Amino acid sequence: MFNLIxxxxxxxIPTLWVVATATFLLLRLAPGGPFDDEKPLPPEIKEKIxxxxxxxxPLHEQYFEFLGNILxxxxxxxxxxxGWDVQEIIxxxxxxxxxxxxxxxxxxxxVGIPIGTIAAIKHNxxxxxxxxxxxxxxxxxxxxxxGPILLLFFSLHLDWFxxxxxxxxxxxxxxxxxxxxxxxxxxxxxxxSGMLDVLQDDYIRTARAKxxxxxxxxxxxxxxxxLNPVVAYLGPAAAxxxxxxxxxxxxxxxxxxxPFFVNAxxxxxxxxxxxxxxxxxxxxxxxxxIVDLIQMWMNPxxxxx
Amino acid sequence: xxxxEREKAALEATSLGRDAWEHIKRNRMAxxxxxxxxxxxxxxxxxxxxxxxxxxxxxxxxxxxxxSAQHWFGTDDLGRDxxxxxxxxxxxxxxVGFAATFIALVIxxxxxxxxxxxxxxxxxxxxxxxxxxxxxxxxxxxxxxxVTFDKKSIILIxxxxxxxxxxxxxxxxxxxxRALRKLNFIDAAKVYGASHFRILIRHILPNCxxxxxxxxxxxxxxxxxxxxxxxxxxxxxxxxxxxWGVLINEGAKKIDIYPWQLIFPALFFSITLxxxxxxxxxxxxxxxxxxxx
Numbered sequence: 001m002f003n004l005i006x007x008x009x010x011x012x013i014p015t016l017w018v019v020a021t022a023t024f025l026l027l028r029l030a031p032g033g034p035f036d037d038e039k040p041l042p043p044e045i046k047e048k049i050x051x052x053x054x055x056x057x058p059l060h061e062q063y064f065e066f067l068g069n070i071l072x073x074x075x076x077x078x079x080x081x082x083g084w085d086v087q088e089i090i091x092x093x094x095x096x097x098x099x100x101x102x103x104x105x106x107x108x109x110x111v112g113i114p115i116g117t118i119a120a121i122k123h124n125x126x127x128x129x130x131x132x133x134x135x136x137x138x139x140x141x142x143x144x145x146x147g148p149i150l151l152l153f154f155s156l157h158l159d160w161f162x163x164x165x166x167x168x169x170x171x172x173x174x175x176x177x178x179x180x181x182x183x184x185x186x187x188x189x190x191x192x193s194g195m196l197d198v199l200q201d202d203y204i205r206t207a208r209a210k211x212x213x214x215x216x217x218x219x220x221x222x223x224x225x226x227l228n229p230v231v232a233y234l235g236p237a238a239a240x241x242x243x244x245x246x247x248x249x250x251x252x253x254x255x256x257x258x259p260f261f262v263n264a265x266x267x268x269x270x271x272x273x274x275x276x277x278x279x280x281x282x283x284x285x286x287x288x289x290i291v292d293l294i295q296m297w298m299n300p301x302x303x304x305x
Numbered sequence: 306x307x308x309x310e311r312e313k314a315a316l317e318a319t320s321l322g323r324d325a326w327e328h329i330k331r332n333r334m335a336x337x338x339x340x341x342x343x344x345x346x347x348x349x350x351x352x353x354x355x356x357x358x359x360x361x362x363x364x365x366x367x368x369x370x371x372x373s374a375q376h377w378f379g380t381d382d383l384g385r386d387x388x389x390x391x392x393x394x395x396x397x398x399x400x401v402g403f404a405a406t407f408i409a410l411v412i413x414x415x416x417x418x419x420x421x422x423x424x425x426x427x428x429x430x431x432x433x434x435x436x437x438x439x440x441x442x443x444x445x446x447x448x449x450x451x452v453t454f455d456k457k458s459i460i461l462i463x464x465x466x467x468x469x470x471x472x473x474x475x476x477x478x479x480x481x482x483r484a485l486r487k488l489n490f491i492d493a494a495k496v497y498g499a500s501h502f503r504i505l506i507r508h509i510l511p512n513c514x515x516x517x518x519x520x521x522x523x524x525x526x527x528x529x530x531x532x533x534x535x536x537x538x539x540x541x542x543x544x545x546x547x548x549w550g551v552l553i554n555e556g557a558k559k560i561d562i563y564p565w566q567l568i569f570p571a572l573f574f575s576i577t578l579x580x581x582x583x584x585x586x587x588x589x590x591x592x593x594x595x596x597x598x
Binding site: 011014015018019023026027029030136137139140141142144145147148149151152156242243246247250251261262265266268273277280 | 538
């Protein structure tokens with residue numbers, strides 16, 4: 001296990017380098033620069049600003065300086081939020097995104113797993129057809145459709161929640177549901193097929209033959225193995241939750257990192273885009289590692305790979 | 306077994322298409338999905354010709370109108386007929402879905418089959434690269450790609466999406482190719498003097514067809530979704546051009562005043578995704594031997 005962690009962390013270095021280089025090149029290929037506004041700056045002022053940020057240097061010098069700064073943990077100043085470092089913006093905004101993501105994940109798991117499990121137990125009954133039908137509908141309702149509809153119904157018509165913002169505890173409810181629903185549907189499908197496979201295994205028959213109650217068989221014996229596909233899915237799901245949170249944060253005007261990233265990309269805020277991309281890439285690599293460790297803990301068979 | 310019987314059995318065993326068709330005939334949801342999808346596609350391509358309104362034609366006298374006999378789905382705040390805008394938006398969304406999927410299909414199949422067929426260090430390196438890119442949030446890469454190029458061009462949007470979506474396809478094809486590479490009939494083809502290219506095209510790829518078709522069908526809805534997310538964030542198709550993502554975005558902003566502006570595009574969008582997912586699930590049951598139980 002220790003080897004796996006070391007190996008993965010070493011693999012992460014070339015991955016992050018590829019990500020950094022590709023992002024750098026793509027951004028510089030993009031037409032326009034951070035200081036090309038609709039109302040053009042006087043050329044001498046623009047030159048001064050660009051010289052201040054080192055944007056007048058040859059491209060390869062900028063690249064090495066950028067890599068060097070990152071290695072020292074310095075993501076540089078934001079071009080569009082003067083006076084702010086990219087780190088400061090991330091530290092400010094990311095906890096909000098993280099909280100939203102965790103609530104979304106919690107909803108996805110706590111809705112998806114029971115639905116999938118029940119569907120598998122009631123295999124070949126109308127209950128299964130109904131639950132899986134709901135799950136398929138859920139997959140076809142992306143957050144930018146669900147979000148505004150929830151907003152309209154629960155905030156504007158029933159007035160249960162604030163329509164926008166992230167101040168009160170209740171402000172978390174609608175965004176988290178919006179974000180989690182799509183993944184709940186996918187998780188329900190995975191949990192169902194995992195459970196169906198496991199229920200045919202010999203050790204489940206043994207457990208039943210011992211005379212255990214069906215509930216004990218499912219919860220104590222079957223679930224742990226059945227959830228393997230779900231745990232494996234959490235890696236890609238985390239990447240999806242991050243992208244999904246861009247949309248949800250836009251809909252509900254939540255001050256997370258998503259809108260910062262989209263705006264930074266649109267405004268050619270080079271340092272901000274690079275900083276956010278590298279930050280998320282690191283995060284996802286770490287998360288995938290954690291998912292693999294959980295999988296090893298849950299399924300001893302995968303330890304020999 | 307008589308000769309005739311044997312021939313008949315061989316015929317039935319080889320016909321992937323017929324086998325799949327038999328499955329689909331028994332799968333009610335896949336049929337409904339197929340009919341829905343064909344209906345929506347036909348509506349999108351033929352509908353705008355029959356309508357008396359055009360994409361940007363304005364009826365400014367009244368501004369945004371609720372659904373009526375003249376404007377079935379109402380109009381947007383600029384007085385443009387929403388029905389026509391949804392249908393034309395559908396052309397873009399479905400068109401981008403298919404075009405981007407096609408790009409991903411071509412890249413993924415070529416990359417995956419070469420990696421799986423060559424094997425060894427080259428395969429390791431190629432798949433390591435896929436793993437590296439796979440670790441990133443797709444939307445982020447696509448967002449960077451769309452701003453890199455002139456974002457107003459639809460062609461570049463689906464190239465960007467295609468350039469990211471091929472990864473899974475490459476993994477699937479590579480897995481299949483690896484499994485096939487060691488089989489006897491490939492050795493037989495080599496003994497026969499077939500070139501590597503011929504072995505890949507004539508012997509390996511036809512045997513991967515099932516998973517490729519299934520995955521392609523399931524990729525189309527996810528690409529349509531990605532295009533809509535981009536347009537929703539203002540990075541994809543640009544107004545006044547219409548796409549489902551653009552319309553849903555415009556509708557979502559005014560949902561409290563003009564709810565039909567969100568509900569109708571969302572309905573078309575969701576039904577299309579729903580239909581495509583059911584077709585994909587049906588094909589998976591029909592074509593993937595592992596899934597049949």
